[in-house]
Amino acid sequence: MKMGILAINKAKNMTSHDVVAILRRKLGTKKIGHTGTLDPIATGVLPMCIGRATKLSQYISDLGKAYIADLEFGKETSTYDCEGEVINISDKQIFTKEEINKELNKFKGEISQVPPIYSAIKVDGKKLYEYAREGKEVEIKARKVTIHDIKLLDLNANKARIYIDCSKGTYIRSIVHELGRNLGTYAFMTDLQRVKVGNLSIEQTVDIFDIDKYSSEELYNLIINPEDVLDTLPxxxxxxxxxxxxxxxxxxxxxxxxxxxxxxxxxxxxxxxxxxxxxxxxxxxxxxxxxxxxxxx
Missing domain, CATH: 2.30.130 (Archaeosine Trna-guanine Transglycosylase; Chain: A, domain 4)
Structure with a gap:
């Protein structure tokens, strides 16, 4: 069996484990693993390790990532995205491109970021979202992440689209949330697409909904050698x-x-x-x- 990386374009409302199950059925092997979860709300690049390449999943997960996020100003939700309850509203919703870019530029470089309470990070062996659902308070420690590039792509009334190139572990929802607060209002993420993982781009992916259009042999031919994905290493x-x-x-x-x-x-x-x-x-x-x-x- 050929081993390597198959780049999948994950669909919305689908978990990373769902993709694993689909590929196991299609390729007829259990030796398939994802390289870190991509939230159900998100779409885009999800590298899947096939065969012996599953041993490298943690290293591929460590690669930098790039996203395109849609957001809306004027509202704050419990989850920082469209899946949460609206908990705050502001009349301050319209900003110029210059105002937004000025605040976005402040995120560049190494920053200290507090992950959202609705996340899968574990504290004392329990996931943060479990504390949130139980209404329990828990101390969430900030952690260092690096924003290599961040810019405004589009602005229409109180809706914006931004591009973010960042290190692993960056929560885009938190950046959107902080952007709103820094502008003196609220903001929440409405959509998220991961467009790059390491050197794997969205153009190289196979759409998960197109899997059945391929034979297993055709999919195996699309597998990328792991050394080509990890080529930033010496x-x-x-x-x-x-x-x-x-x-x-x-x-x-x-x-x-x-x-x-x-x-x-x-x-x-x-x-x-x-x-x-x-x-x-x-x-x-x-x-x-x-x-x-x-x-x-």
């Missing part, structure tokens, strides 16, 4: 001797490796032998070992 080629030792679980002193100075310390590295992708290795204290072995004879 790479290194080892000889046959080092390959044998690595795939057998040995830890290797970098002094035994030619041109080992090219292997960065404490940095995940793609390891190849000729054209074969072996997996991810990590050099620590001048010892190299495999973190995730993908290669299989």
């Amino acid at each position: 790479s290194f080629v080892v000889d046959e001797n080092i390959r044998f030792r690595l795939i057998n679980g040995q830890r290797i002193n970098v002094k035994d490796i030619k041109k080992s100075e090219k292997i960065q310390e404490n940095t995940l590295t793609l390891v190849f032998n000729n054209n074969d992708f072996l997996g991810l290795a990590l050099r620590k204290d001048n010892i190299l070992k495999m973190e995730k072995l993908i290669w299989q004879e």
Whole structure:
């Protein structure tokens, strides 16, 4: 069975687990996993790991992401999006492009963000949305995220569309919520599309509703090699001797490796032998070992 990444365009009101179930049925294998949940309200790029590539799901989940979000000024909801109850209303709803862009620019760079109470983040082993549904208060710790780019795409009366290129773990709903507050009003997200994960763009995806139009063989032909998805990581080629030792679980002193100075310390590295992708290795204290072995004879 070919292994790798299949980029799916997830539909609204569908969970990431729903997509896994559909692909397992279609491809006839249980070895399929998603790379982090995409909220049911959201559509767009959902990389699916097939076969041995499931070992790499956490690393693909760590890749940067880009979104297009629609929002509406003048209302605040309990969930920061259209699925929640309206809890605040303001008459201040109309803004110029300049006013909005001025506030959006303040988000660029590393920021401290408080996740919404209606989220799947766990506190003391319990998901935040479970506390919210029970009406219980819980301390939500802020966390650092990075906004690489953010800009206004469209503005029509009290409705706007924005583009956000960000690090993993960024809550777009929270940015929309904060944008409203920073403008002296309220705002909530009405729609969300993920347009990029790493180097996987929306143009490369297969629409989940079109799955049955493909044969399983055609879908397998659309699978992308995992090393091509993780190509932002450094790479290194080892000889046959080092390959044998690595795939057998040995830890290797970098002094035994030619041109080992090219292997960065404490940095995940793609390891190849000729054209074969072996997996991810990590050099620590001048010892190299495999973190995730993908290669299989």
